[in-house]
Amino acid sequence: MIVNPVINTMIKHKSVRKYKDKVPSDDMIQTIVRAGQQAPFSYQLCSVLLTRNREEIPENAPLLFTFCVDSHRLELVMEHRNWKMIMNDLSLLFFGIIDASLMAENMVIAAASLGLGSCFLGNTPYQAEKIVRRYNLPSRVFPLVQLTVGYPAEELPVRPRFPLDFTLFEDSYPVFGEGEIDEAMRIMDEGYLAQDYYRYYNYMVPLSGKKVEAYNFDNYSWTEHISRKAGQWLRSSHKLLVQLQKCGFKVTS
């Protein structure tokens, strides 16, 4: 493993959910967004909303960025050149989600390099209609993901990840043996348990239906947590399709 200030900032990064009162400076904000803008892109499809109104920001963070897939702005540019958007919305969203996420990750790491913490809010697409009203978004702008940013008020360990050989595959995707899956799960679960992650945040995904809770903070860990999320929530795409439609995007044709 080679280490330099850039790699070091990345491998030490962890999401922060408790913030100090101190507000990052305008210069910091501009620096972070400019660093975000230089991420490679396909169509510059991302625009960024900011609020410093702490009362409406989760986790009492001083800054909230909202990354949007913005076709509106591109369509205005195209109009000025006598072109019309032809690309279908599904492809546009794929390109736009990538553009927005590349920019967002630059901002996460740029913020970290300035001593700031951050945390993504994954529920953003399901809040699209509310965000549209809050920021007066025109049609063809879709709020994809939000990021709280501020000075961290907690000291956190680096979180575990799947082993490298469970993530990087050279020339051929492997057939996983039982041992490899167990080992990857063990590393994630023992890692999170050793850090008392879920006890610290005092959160377990509740069980739906007739399932009886058999876990506590001594054995509830990452693989159980994500299994409950992906195994219980968002069975239908209806809600997301409705939010996309309200923003003027139609992916099903």
Add this chain to the structure above:
Amino acid sequence: MIVNPVINTMIKHKSVRKYKDKVPSDDMIQTIVRAGQQAPFSYQLCSVLLTRNREEIPENAPLLFTFCVDSHRLELVMEHRNWKMIMNDLSLLFFGIIDASLMAENMVIAAASLGLGSCFLGNTPYQAEKIVRRYNLPSRVFPLVQLTVGYPAEELPVRPRFPLDFTLFEDSYPVFGEGEIDEAMRIMDEGYLAQDYYRYYNYMVPLSGKKVEAYNFDNYSWTEHISRKAGQWLRSSHKLLVQLQKCGFKVTS
């Protein structure tokens, strides 16, 4: 603008399309992927394919990474905990495209910090079936975007971006005035023209139908380029839906 080694690496980044013969070391590759893995994620939905077989890599790069939205691996983990994937594929893809892109951008910047260049290949989703065969991908793994990586064999300037006030909006999305749109377009177009970008790559998007070419490398620039791409290509989502289906993803229900 605050500058430190991290910000500096980001704001100086540009995509590279010509590479030296020299191959990055195993240590570099592992460092870059490890830095990628520490990006924040929702479900660790990204897996990464690598090939060093130069003959099949565009731009004669020594390394080609393919970032995949990998539900297969997550489903195996869930199976080991007696859970089944319930989340609809559209939501899963949204989360997965974000996870994969966050990881990819960390890898771009980590590579840059080690003196390596890189370039995204945006056509990947439309090549999914071919990539599935090449890497023996199981169902429920979707190749999202590819990245060439290697030692740069060209010295390139930093590419222009939209002005900050055309990208970052505090508290309310603006109604753009004609002047602002013109100014943003001017900055992009004059910036790319000053760098002779399209002449250097000797490429203009061809016009379809009866449109007559009225541009040359003295006036063809970024806003015309993206207008032609978004204004002529991918009118139907059919191709992308087919590729998704071939990988076991169904977004329309």
